[in-house]
Amino acid sequence: MSDRIPVTQIDPKAAGASLHADSRRDLETTDLYEKRKKIYVKKVLGFFQRIRTFTLYFFLGAYFLTCWVSIDGQQLVHFDLPERQFHIFGATFWPQDFTLLAAMLIIAAFGLFFVTTLFGRVWCGYTCPQTVWTFIFMWLEEKFQGSRNARMKLDQQAWSKEKVVKKGLTHASWLLVALATGMTFVGYFYPIRDLVPDFFTFSVVSGWAYFWIAFFTIATYLNAGWLREQVCIYMCPYARFQSVMFDQDTLTVAYDPERGEPRSGRKKSVDHKAVGLGDCIDCGMCVQVCPTGIDIRDGLQYECIGCAKCIDACDNIMDRMGYDPGLIRYATERELNGKPSRLLRARTIGYGVALTAMIAFFAYFILNRSDLVLDVLRDRGALYNTAPSGFIENSYLLQISNKTDVERTFQVEVTGALDFQISGKTTITVAPAAVASLPVAVEVDPETIQQSNYELEFTLVPDDMTSQAVHTQSTFLGPIAR
Structure with missing residues (x-):
């Protein structure tokens, strides 16, 4: 038996000629990459939009104002990379505290997973920076260019003085917001009270500050002004792996087909139940207000960011028609199928336990984190020395880290199995958020x-007694007595 697959040569012309004329007319060419269609988002008011307005102001205020707040002259949040110090809400962290950053990232990940299993993409709809800044840019666009219909008409008309002014003001406002965003971001690394005057007087010492301000200004302008839904659909990884965390009990924005179908337009006075129609009047408002341009009536789609604009738009229409709200609502798949939803399930419990464990670990680490660090380096140049007094002596270098924002003085003590004594200075003063070294000899x-x-064991005792003493062990070497 031959192990080859028989291949028959087909003449494309002959094959095309054999097709029916009507079938050939049905054929059409589709591009592999579809050209982007601009989305014109219609303004809508409602309960969920008021929630978003609150979260938007809260997060924007926290972002733009936090770096301007100072405590005892120290910026509330300041990542001082040259000094390798991270000042956060009055506490100073060092590179040695990297485990805290890792714990925070793990907590954020498990927190996102836990919330997603319960409420879907609520993070995307209300708190994601891309969503927050995009809605700000859309609000500015509407202020300068008008409503959805006015913006569509403006884009279709030829360039004129009116169009240039409206478009120019829109993009100028976008750039101002983007510049403020970029400058504020850099202000968390470069003291903001120095950065602003230095920036406008061209007195910034490092050219990297200008580079990063320009980078984040351009990134904000492009992401929130031009790319918008493209970031959510194609660039954000969360849109791709969210399905792994979704199940039949996840709360998502959903259209109720049992209630809405069959859809059709009708007058308000028509008894739609009597003529066999659903509650959906096919007005298309849910599509017009969607920032990603999808039709929620087609079912759950990964492009949906859970912003609930379609819920408010549909509820407004239902109110005008005299129908009950909730045709589009936050619902689970089980609920839409007429079954009770389950809040607790294995996946939710697993994420909850992991999240709780990481929060407990983080809290324990913070509560037991000392604001003092004592590192002892033994002199490796010699095993031991004989002091003029005849005592056996070992040399050490003590490195003391003061993680507080005040100057502190410490006493150094040593204990062990023998009657160890420190020869020389035993007191040291360390500047705020600084590291100091103290060479000592133990005999x-x-x-x-x-x-x-x-x-x-070396013991570091603070004179002000505002924190507990710090202990660090080391080794003393000497000759064996004969």
Whole structure:
């Protein structure tokens, strides 16, 4: 038996000629990449839009104002990269606290997973920076160019003085918001009270500050002004893996087909139930207000960001028609199928347990985190020395990190199995959020030495007693007594 697959040559012309004329007319060419169609979002008012307005003002206010708040002269949030210090709400963190950053990222991930299993893409709809800034840009666009119909008409008409002015003012406002966004972001790394005057007087020392301000200005302008839904649909990974976290009990924005179908236009006076129609009047308002341009009536789609604009738009129409609200609403798949939803299930419990465990670990780490760090480096140049007094001596370098924002003075003590004594200075003053070094020599009577090495412990005692003493162990080396 041959192991080859027989291949028959087909003449494209002969094959095309054999098609029926009507079938050939049905054929059409489709581009692999469809050209983007601009989305004109219609303004809508409602309950969920009021919630979004609140979250929008809250997060914008927190972003733009936090860096301007100072405590005792220290910016409330300041990531001082040159000094490797991170000042957050009065506390100073160091690179040694990297585990805190890792814990925060894990908490954020599990928190996102947990919320998504319960409420779908509520993060995208109300708190995502892309959504917040996009809605700000759309609001500015509407202020300068008018309503949805006015914007569509403006884009279709030829260039004129009116069009240039409206478009120019729109893009100028976008650039101003983008510049403020970029400058504020850099202000978390470069003291904002110095950055603003230095920027406009061209006195910024580092050219990187100008680079990053320009970078984030351009990124904000493009993402919120031009790309908009393209970021959510094609660039954001969350849109792609959200389906892994969704199940039949996840609360999502959904259209109720049992109630809405069959859809059709009708007058308000018509008894639509009597003529066999659903509640949907096919007005298309849910599509016109959607920032990603989808039709929620086609079912759950990954492009949906859960912003609930279609819910408010549909509820407004239902109110005008005298119908009950909720044709489009937050609902689960089980609810739409007439079954009760389950709040607790294995996936939700798993994410909840993991989230709780990480929060507990983070809280424990923060509560037990010392604002002092004592590192002891033993002099490796010699095992031991003999002091003029005849005592055996070891040299150490103490590195003391003061993680607070005030100057502090410390006393150094040493304890161990032998009567260890510190020769030299035992007091040191460390500047705020600084690291200081103190060389010390520890000596002991050679008559008491019975082995080649001993464990000893250095203790750092703050004079102000505002925090607990810090202990660090090291090793003392000496000759074996004969």
